[in-house]
Amino acid sequence: MDQGAETEIVPGPLGYTIWFLGALLEVSVVVCAVAKHSLRRYLFLNLYMAASFLVSVGRFQILTHFGLTSTEYTYFYFYSDVLLTICLYFALISLYLHVFDEMKVESIVRLTAVFLLAGTAIFSYFVVEQSSSKMLTHFFFELSQNLYFVGLVLTYLLWGAILKMRETRTRLIQLVLSLGVYFSVFAATLALRNLYPNLQVVWEYIAPLFGCLLPLSWAYAFWRLPEEARLSTARLAVIPR
Amino acid sequence: MMATGILLFSLAALLQFFSSYCRSLIAASSKQPLSPEVKDVTGLTKGASGDDFARVVQLLHLCPERPEDRSSVQAIGAYFRMINFLRATVARVVPSLRAWIEFERAQCAYFAAVALDRRIAFSRDMLAQQMDT
Numbered sequence: 001m002d003q004g005a006e007t008e009i010v011p012g013p014l015g016y017t018i019w020f021l022g023a024l025l026e027v028s029v030v031v032c033a034v035a036k037h038s039l040r041r042y043l044f045l046n047l048y049m050a051a052s053f054l055v056s057v058g059r060f061q062i063l064t065h066f067g068l069t070s071t072e073y074t075y076f077y078f079y080s081d082v083l084l085t086i087c088l089y090f091a092l093i094s095l096y097l098h099v100f101d102e103m104k105v106e107s108i109v110r111l112t113a114v115f116l117l118a119g120t121a122i123f124s125y126f127v128v129e130q131s132s133s134k135m136l137t138h139f140f141f142e143l144s145q146n147l148y149f150v151g152l153v154l155t156y157l158l159w160g161a162i163l164k165m166r167e168t169r170t171r172l173i174q175l176v177l178s179l180g181v182y183f184s185v186f187a188a189t190l191a192l193r194n195l196y197p198n199l200q201v202v203w204e205y206i207a208p209l210f211g212c213l214l215p216l217s218w219a220y221a222f223w224r225l226p227e228e229a230r231l232s233t234a235r236l237a238v239i240p241r
Numbered sequence: 242m243m244a245t246g247i248l249l250f251s252l253a254a255l256l257q258f259f260s261s262y263c264r265s266l267i268a269a270s271s272k273q274p275l276s277p278e279v280k281d282v283t284g285l286t287k288g289a290s291g292d293d294f295a296r297v298v299q300l301l302h303l304c305p306e307r308p309e310d311r312s313s314v315q316a317i318g319a320y321f322r323m324i325n326f327l328r329a330t331v332a333r334v335v336p337s338l339r340a341w342i343e344f345e346r347a348q349c350a351y352f353a354a355v356a357l358d359r360r361i362a363f364s365r366d367m368l369a370q371q372m373d374t
Binding site for chain 1: 262
């Protein structure tokens with residue numbers, strides 16, 4: 001992956017447009033949450049979006065100063081990527097806390113989340129340890145990739161819990177489902193990258209473009225749906241009942 | 242092998258999350274009644290059917306866009322195409338799915354009609370504001 005970064009193509013106008021669009025949407029999530037007085041309620045989600053925006057700004061600064069193939073950009077990219085993935089992981093855990101808030105199991109959820117994160121980090125360490133490239137950036141890339149898959153599985157479990165517990169909060173449901181779509185697209189993209197490494201140029205555009213979907217749907221959920229909006233989960237199960 | 246497994250699992254999860262997300266958008270609008278004029282314009286006087294979807298979406302494109310519903314209309318459009326694909330393939334083999342597919346198509350048409358209703362109200366408000374100034 002480190003070698004791959006050196007041969008990466010400089011973002012063209014389309015790449016920059018997607019990048020700026022993504023950054024704009026990330027800010028709009030926080031703005032919508034503030035405008036609808038939901039910032040504190042969904043603090044971790046908003047922190048993740050704010051962090052994503054700051055990282056986008058930081059990456060752009062480093063890109064313009066040092067260039068895409070520089071060591072500075074490569075290190076910043078992978079370090080910030082793993083930090084963002086961990087932030088997103090905690091945003092997901094905060095959604096778990098929302099869903100299970102009446103069951104008073106916060107401490108169990110938090111402890112399990114920390115153990116799972118540590119377990120993923122240890123697993124990633126052993127994967128990197130066995131490979132020829134033992135660089136720290138490789139570990140961060142592996143951790144980030146594994147966390148995406150763990151995030152997908154956790155979101156799937158959370159969706160199962162929502163259906164089982166007949167959760168009715170429309171906004172919460174849409175936040176979880178958007179996150180599920182985002183995680184599945186990214187896990188699929190990462191798997192496709194491994195299967196077809198030569199198509200990397202396509203993934204350079206596809207991944208950021210799909211990355212815009214999460215802030216877009218979260219901004220929609222904060223702006224359009226009041227916290228009091230309710231719907232029946234029986235309508236959402238894909239299998240007809 | 243591992244990557245293929247992850248890819249298949251991710252695509253299956255994506256399909257499920259996406260369809261559930263679209264259904265949550267539809268469910269949020271399904272309780273809203275249509276105004277009599279939208280019923281007249283769209284011809285949905287006796288309830289929506291899947292065949293009305295294309296016509297309602299054409300009418301929708303004639304109205305000025307509301308930025309807040311653009312992405313949801315596009316998502317439902319993609320969901321409708323997915324359902325149509327199921328109708329043309331799986332439903333031919335599994336006839337019990339047909340009723341469910343037709344219900345979903347009708348729900349998509351109703352969602353589009355609600356969006357049309359909102360856009361007409363939005364255009365009317367804009368016009369009223371311009372008249373005032």
